[in-house]
Amino acid sequence: MDDSELTDVLEDAGLSPYQAEAYVALLGLGTASATDIADSCDVPDPRIYDVLRDLETKGYIETFQQDSLTARARNPDVVLEDLRSRSSKYLNAAETIEERWNQPEISDHEVSIVKRFETVVSRARELIEAAENQIQVGVDPEQFYAVREELIAAHDRGVNIKLSICTGAGEDVPPLSDIEGTCTEARNREIPAPFFVLVDRTWTCFAPHHDSVNEYGVLVKDRTHTYVFHWFFLTCLWEIWDTLYTERTPETPTTYVDLRHAVRDIEPLLNEDAIIEAVVVGYDTETKESVELTGRVTGIDYTGSNIGRTDPVPLAQLAGRISATLVTDDGTYEVGGWGAVIEEVEATEITITNVEYE
Structure with a gap:
C-alpha cells in the first residue's frame, strides 16, 4: 500500500x-x-x-x-486497535447487508425471490421447527441430512411428514435407520428434483435442482400459492413412486392429512357397506375456528366420480371439488379438503378409527 x-x-x-x-x-x-x-x-x-x-x-x-x-x-x-475495530465493523456491516438482501423479512401473503440456496434451506429449517400439523418434503440425500434434525423434532411433536427422497444416477438413498423417526412415510423418486418443503398448508420453500443454470429460491407464504405447490408434490414427487418406509401397520389407525387420499381408501369400503368411524380435525370454514369431530363417514362426493371408474381412483379424478359426509351425535357435517369453501369444515387431518361390516 x-x-x-x-x-x-x-x-x-x-x-x-x-x-x-x-x-x-x-x-x-x-x-x-x-x-x-x-x-x-x-x-x-x-x-x-x-x-x-x-x-x-x-x-x-x-x-x-x-x-x-x-x-x-x-x-x-x-491506532491498530482502532483500525481493526473499524475493519471488523465494516465486515459485520457487509455481512449484515448481504444477509438482509438475501433473506428479506417475509410478511403475510408474500412471495419472495432469494439469491442463495443456503437462504432457502435455512428458512425451511426454521419453518420445520415451527410446524404444527403437516410437512411435505422433497430433498436429495445431502439435503435430507441438512434438515434431518428438524424433521426428527417435528416428528416427535406428532407432525405428519411425507418425505420424498430424490436420487440421481449413482446416488443411494439414506439407510432406513436414518429415515426412521424423521417422517410418517417416505418414498424414493429416482430422478433428481428441486428442493421442496411445504409446511402447514401455508409456507413453501422451493429451489431448483443444484444442476440448474440459475441459482435462486422462492419463499411463499400464501395458502393459494402453496396449494399449487402441493399438487406439484403429489404428482411429481409422491404419487407414482415406491414407498421406502411407512409407520402404517394393520393395527394402527390410518391418518390422512389430505381428504383426497382418504377418499381413495374410503370409497371401496363404502361400496361394501362398511361402517367407517372417523375423527376429523380442521377448521370451520365460516368462523375459521378449530374443530374436532367424531362420527361416522356415510358418503363421499367428488367432481370426477362419474368418470370411468377404476380401482384405485386416479388422482386426476380427485382434482376437483371433493367432500365427505360425517354424521356425529351433534349433527351431520359436509367435510371438504384443502381450501374448502362450500363445505362446513376444511379437514386438515382425518383418522379412520374403526371399520366394521354390517
Whole structure:
C-alpha cells in the first residue's frame, strides 16, 4: 500500500486530510520537527502545529520541545486497535447487508425471490421447527441430512411428514435407520428434483435442482400459492413412486392429512357397506375456528366420480371439488379438503378409527 492509499484509509478511519498526510509523513521520518513534517507533506506551515496537537489528542503521536516543536509517532497499538475495530465493523456491516438482501423479512401473503440456496434451506429449517400439523418434503440425500434434525423434532411433536427422497444416477438413498423417526412415510423418486418443503398448508420453500443454470429460491407464504405447490408434490414427487418406509401397520389407525387420499381408501369400503368411524380435525370454514369431530363417514362426493371408474381412483379424478359426509351425535357435517369453501369444515387431518361390516 503506497502513501496515497494509506492516507485515504486513515481519512476513512476518521482523520482529516491534513492529519492523515502529517501522520504518514511522520511514520517515514521517525522523529522530526514540525517544520520538517510540513516540508514532507502538503500541510501548510501555519496549520502544522494545530494538526500535530490534534494527532496527539487522538493518540497517534506525541510531541515534545527541543529547539522547536518536535514530534514522533507513538507505539501504534492504539491506532491498530482502532483500525481493526473499524475493519471488523465494516465486515459485520457487509455481512449484515448481504444477509438482509438475501433473506428479506417475509410478511403475510408474500412471495419472495432469494439469491442463495443456503437462504432457502435455512428458512425451511426454521419453518420445520415451527410446524404444527403437516410437512411435505422433497430433498436429495445431502439435503435430507441438512434438515434431518428438524424433521426428527417435528416428528416427535406428532407432525405428519411425507418425505420424498430424490436420487440421481449413482446416488443411494439414506439407510432406513436414518429415515426412521424423521417422517410418517417416505418414498424414493429416482430422478433428481428441486428442493421442496411445504409446511402447514401455508409456507413453501422451493429451489431448483443444484444442476440448474440459475441459482435462486422462492419463499411463499400464501395458502393459494402453496396449494399449487402441493399438487406439484403429489404428482411429481409422491404419487407414482415406491414407498421406502411407512409407520402404517394393520393395527394402527390410518391418518390422512389430505381428504383426497382418504377418499381413495374410503370409497371401496363404502361400496361394501362398511361402517367407517372417523375423527376429523380442521377448521370451520365460516368462523375459521378449530374443530374436532367424531362420527361416522356415510358418503363421499367428488367432481370426477362419474368418470370411468377404476380401482384405485386416479388422482386426476380427485382434482376437483371433493367432500365427505360425517354424521356425529351433534349433527351431520359436509367435510371438504384443502381450501374448502362450500363445505362446513376444511379437514386438515382425518383418522379412520374403526371399520366394521354390517
